[in-house]
Amino acid sequence: MDEALFRAINGVSGPWWDAVMVAATSSTNWLAPLALLVAAMVARDPRRGGMAVAAALLAVGIGDGIGGHLLKPLFARARPCETLEGVRVLMGCGSAYSLPSNHAINSFAVAGALGGMFPWLLLALVPVGLLVAVSRVAVGAHYVSDVAVGAALGFALGLLFAGLGRALWRRRARRTDG
Secondary structure, eight states: OHHHHHHHHHTOOOHHHHHHHHHHHOGGGGHHHHHHHHHHHHHHOHHHHHHHHHHHHHHHHHHHHIIIIIIHHHHOOOOHHHHSTTOOOSSOOOSSOOSSOHHHHHHHHHHHHHHHHSGGGHHHHHHHHHHHHHHHHHTTSOOHHHHHHHHHHHHHHHHHHHHHHHHHHHHHHHHHHO
16 A cells, blocks of 8 residues: 555656655755744744744754664665656655655654644644655655654654643743742
8 A cells, every 4th residue: 555655646747746846855945934934933922932943953853863863774664766666756766764754754843843832833834744745755755654654753743842842831930920
């Protein structure tokens, strides 16, 4: 089933689709919009915005480490572009193992952390995370299960660190009120 889903997504082609998928999978394309979002959050509510950024940085850093240094070597799953015939490879195959997708971990860690502090942001950040996850399959770098595991791990870490940030915020508020 994983191969069938991979082939269904990877088999979609067209100039517009390919350009969007390549752009979505390139991390550097997300830096400016993310910087603007962070600036807006911090300007709107400096304390909560700062905690959201800290939660996102922790979730991405820890998630990236868990994915790249623990889970990828543990599962040692080859990328579909290395093992399957007829894969459309739009950006090179990648040098590390496939499971989990660190792109999915990172995009969903940011969604969970920022959305956990500013819930209205989930309406924008989850679709962005989904776009990044689908793009990893479309460019031939990951199976659907790779991005699903990465998304779940990243989102859980993001929500965890956002929850810790909210708990610290409430605790600090009680100290200053009392």
